[in-house]
Amino acid sequence: MAADSISTLPRTTSAVEDYLERISDLIKTKGYARVVDIAAELKISQASVTTMVQRLDAEGLVKYEKYRGMVLTETGEAVAARIAHRHELLTQFLRVLGLDENVISRDVEGMEHHVSAETFAVLERLTRHLESDPKLVEKLRE
Template identity: 75%
Template sequence: MADKSPSSQPPRTTAAVEDYLERIRELIQKKGYARVVDIAAELKISQASVTTMIQRLDAEGLVKYEKYRGMVLTTAGEEVAKRIAHRHELLTNFLRQFGIDETVIAHDVEGMEHHVSPETFSAIEALSRYLTANPTVVAKIKKDL
């Protein structure tokens, strides 16, 4: 069982913070860098709003931001971004097993990834592993949908 001491827990974050960190990580992976203008375009919000949030993330130690240059994730920011990316991928793959429309999955996962408790997420993860190992169970469930 994992150590549950406070020092091993990632920082507590809001859905908005997680969305920003997830987008920053995706942009860095895709383009090699992340800038305010790119994040604003991805999230469809103003550059001023993005700048305000990036300054907050910098103050909280989740990103290292240099005005007019861009940003990088700190170790803590990368941890949160990886956790959210893992949740996103697992929930997406879990729902895909049932043949749910991709547009519906994308919409639902955006909300679920931020609001599912660690305990429920662990249960979904275990169920997903079971279903992957037992495709006949998935086929039976699909018939009932």
């Protein structure tokens, strides 16, 4: 994803990002996303999900129809793609460093929402460099 396209996306909170990530994942796996599915995934009440989905609709990130479900708007899809890219990059980086999958999973969930675009760009370059230099990775893991 190009840095200039990332900067044009709206700023989002970690809660909004979590919702968009879940909605995107549900649409990819089930073909649709409903309030009940999101509530089950996030382990929260359907009323809380409805409130947030209505907010996401008002912000132009989803198109929500009561009792029918929702789809991501073009902007919502772009934000979800940004979140997925962040998640994948952090996972890949921590795997290169040899961390346990449980640690990676827990840490990525916290880190993905709190690292700047500039830091992600550097992490991406560093990850690519580490992947191309197995001897350096070996030294780091010692």
